[in-house]
Amino acid sequence: MDIAELRRSQFPITERYIYLNHASVAPVSVAVCQAMGDIVQDVAEHGMAHIAQWQDLCTAARCSAACLIGAHESQIAFLKNTTDGLIAVALGVDWRPGDNVVIARGEFPANVYPWLNLRDRGVSIRWVAEVDGCLRVEDFDSAIDARTRVLSVSSVEFFSGFRNDLTALGTLCRERDILFVVDGIQSVGALQIDVGALGIDCLAADGHKWLMGPEGCALFYTSPRALARLRVAGLGWASVLTAHDFLNYDTELHADARRFETGSQNTAGIAGLKAAIDLLLDIGMVTVEARVLHLARLLADGVAAKRYQLLGSRRPDEVSGIITFQAEDISSQEIARSLTAASVQFTDRAGTIRLSPHVYNTEAEIDLVLRALPQPA
Numbered sequence: 001m002d003i004a005e006l007r008r009s010q011f012p013i014t015e016r017y018i019y020l021n022h023a024s025v026a027p028v029s030v031a032v033c034q035a036m037g038d039i040v041q042d043v044a045e046h047g048m049a050h051i052a053q054w055q056d057l058c059t060a061a062r063c064s065a066a067c068l069i070g071a072h073e074s075q076i077a078f079l080k081n082t083t084d085g086l087i088a089v090a091l092g093v094d095w096r097p098g099d100n101v102v103i104a105r106g107e108f109p110a111n112v113y114p115w116l117n118l119r120d121r122g123v124s125i126r127w128v129a130e131v132d133g134c135l136r137v138e139d140f141d142s143a144i145d146a147r148t149r150v151l152s153v154s155s156v157e158f159f160s161g162f163r164n165d166l167t168a169l170g171t172l173c174r175e176r177d178i179l180f181v182v183d184g185i186q187s188v189g190a191l192q193i194d195v196g197a198l199g200i201d202c203l204a205a206d207g208h209k210w211l212m213g214p215e216g217c218a219l220f221y222t223s224p225r226a227l228a229r230l231r232v233a234g235l236g237w238a239s240v241l242t243a244h245d246f247l248n249y250d251t252e253l254h255a256d257a258r259r260f261e262t263g264s265q266n267t268a269g270i271a272g273l274k275a276a277i278d279l280l281l282d283i284g285m286v287t288v289e290a291r292v293l294h295l296a297r298l299l300a301d302g303v304a305a306k307r308y309q310l311l312g313s314r315r316p317d318e319v320s321g322i323i324t325f326q327a328e329d330i331s332s333q334e335i336a337r338s339l340t341a342a343s344v345q346f347t348d349r350a351g352t353i354r355l356s357p358h359v360y361n362t363e364a365e366i367d368l369v370l371r372a373l374p375q376p377a
Contacts, residue, residue, distance in 0.1 A: 001287055003362060010279065011360050018365045020299075021345040023158060023186060023322050023356035026212040028272065035275035036214065039268040054267045061274035065219040068277050068285070069184075069203065070194030074256035075227075077220040078270055082185045083110040085204025085220040086152065088260050089181050090114035092230030093149055097122025101150040102143045104128045104135050108158045111183045115152065133160050133312045137168040144172070150179045155193065156186035159349070160312035161296075161322025161356075163187070170199025179226060185209050188219075189276075190292045190321045190358065192285045201226040207269070210321065210358065213276030217269030222257045236262025280359075288359045292321040295357040295366055299323045302370035311352065324354045327376040335374060342372035 007014045010029040019027055039057075042050055062073040079085050090101075091114075101115045105127050115125050126143040128135060140151060151173050156163050166182065173180035182203045187193060189210030195203055203221040207213030222230070232239055232253060238261045242248045253259040280288055296319065303325045304310055311324040326332065336348040347354040355369070 001283055001291075001359075003360060006283075006360050007362075014360065016343065018342065018344045018361075018369060020355040020357050020361065020365075020369065021347055022190070022210055022212070022358045023161075023354060024347050025208050025215065026210065026358065028212055028214060029276065029279055031275040031279050032213055032272045036268045036272040039271045057274065058265060058267070058270055061270045061277075064274050064277040064281065067281060068193075069188060069219075069221060070196050071221050075195075075221050075223065077222070077257040077260040078265060078273075079204070079218045079220045079260065080216055080266070081110075081206045081218045082183055082204045083114065085202065085218060085260075086111060086114045086181065086183065088220065088233065089150070089152075089179070089202050089226070089230060090118060091233035093179070094229075094231065095121050095123050095149065099147050099149050100124045100126050100145070101152060102126045102128060102140060102148055103152050104130070104140075104154075104157070106130055106157060106159055107154055108183065108185075110185075111152055111154055115150075130160075130162075134162055134318065135164055137165050137172065140169060141172055144176055144178065148176065148178050150181055152181035152183070154183040154186060155188070156191070156320040156322060157312070158186050158322070159352075159354075160324055161186075161320045161354075162312040163191075163318045163320045165317070166193075166198045166200065173201070174199050179229065186322065187320065189280055189288075191289050195221055195223070202230075207273040207276060211273065211276050211280070212358065214269045214272040217266050217273045219273070220257065220260060222260070227257065227259075232259050234260075234262050238263050238265075283359060291359045292357065293319060295361055295363070296321050296323055298363060298366045299355055299357065299369070302366065303373070306370070306373055307376045308373070321358070322354060322356050324352050326352045329377045330374055338372050338374050339369065342368060344369055344372060 013027040062076040065076045066073045128139045128143050179201045182200050184203045184205040188205040201223045206218040208215035239259045241252045242250045300323050308325040332348050332351050
């Protein structure tokens with residue numbers, strides 16, 4: 001992979017910033033801009049004359065998304081965002097009063113509110129706490145009881161960057177016959193993931209972070225087991241087999257994940273998401289993951305060498321592309337001012353600084369960032 005050519009041809013943002021904020025909102029590539037612009041231009045010039053081509057594009061996008069996460073195209077739906085995918089699961093389970101869902105404390109709210117909203121159905125949350133910035137499989141195991149119906153976890157925790165053991169959690173869920181639900185937004189596009197091998201039942205990931213696609217367009221995966229168990233709580237005209245027979249109000253659902261798509265699609269967004277995924281597939285996810293982890297390790301080592309306190313774990317199987325740190329004697333605001341002066345894009349949250357490099361970032365950029373950080377006492 002030619003990093004210099006990738007930066008020059010696809011990421012003009014590199015001319016202005018050292019962009020290390022992919023865990024927040026990532027810049028899109030030239031390919032994504034072109035794909036989305038082509039759809040908008042087509043509508044401007046031709047209206048709906050090429051709608052059949054748009055439908056073909058959506059089919060191709062399902063194939064790309066499926067390839068990325070080790071699924072089949074029939075298992076992919078396109079929703080508005082990660083939250084919508086988690087809501088589809090939360091409202092789709094046949095809950096009974098006294099049932100519960102197991103989640104971790106410290107999750108991004110997308111993986112909290114859909115479950116909190118089940119309180120009026122008599123469904124409770126069983127919380128798993130971090131221990132030294134890590135989530136332990138045995139604590140998830142202890143939290144599960146006979147009334148647990150769902151275990152829902154982020155593949156990577158947004159605050160600390162801790163990488164959950166999806167293999168072990170998937171096995172645990174299979175053994176306990178509960179649905180394994182994953183908020184994948186902090187790993188899909190940065191780390192390799194195979195939903196089948198991991199035993200994941202549902203996964204949702206919006207395009208605007210590590211996928212480097214548009215905001216407001218998410219992929220949503222459902223396993224055959226989940227498809228059989230989840231009811232469609234938000235039935236729309238696009239959910240049914242007779243979707244394009246507008247006066248036939250038959251409610252027979254699509255046999256695949258398309259049943260979770262309620263209405264007209266964000267065609268431009270799907271075009272952009274496909275272009276973003278295809279760029280990653282062209283590079284190769286083995287290469288992408290290796291480079292993301294390499295750059296993150298350089299950051300972590302450099303930050304630690306300057307005597308900052310790192311959050312999360314540094315074990316090889318628990319690291320991700322997210323590096324979060326703080327200093328006892330320097331405020332995050334002061335650190336933020338130094339990074340901003342060096343044209344670095346980052347996240348300043350709750351007294352910590354979070355950096356998240358991607359495949360097109362360089363070792364030279366990491367060096368500049370480390371030199372820009374003020375030295376703790």
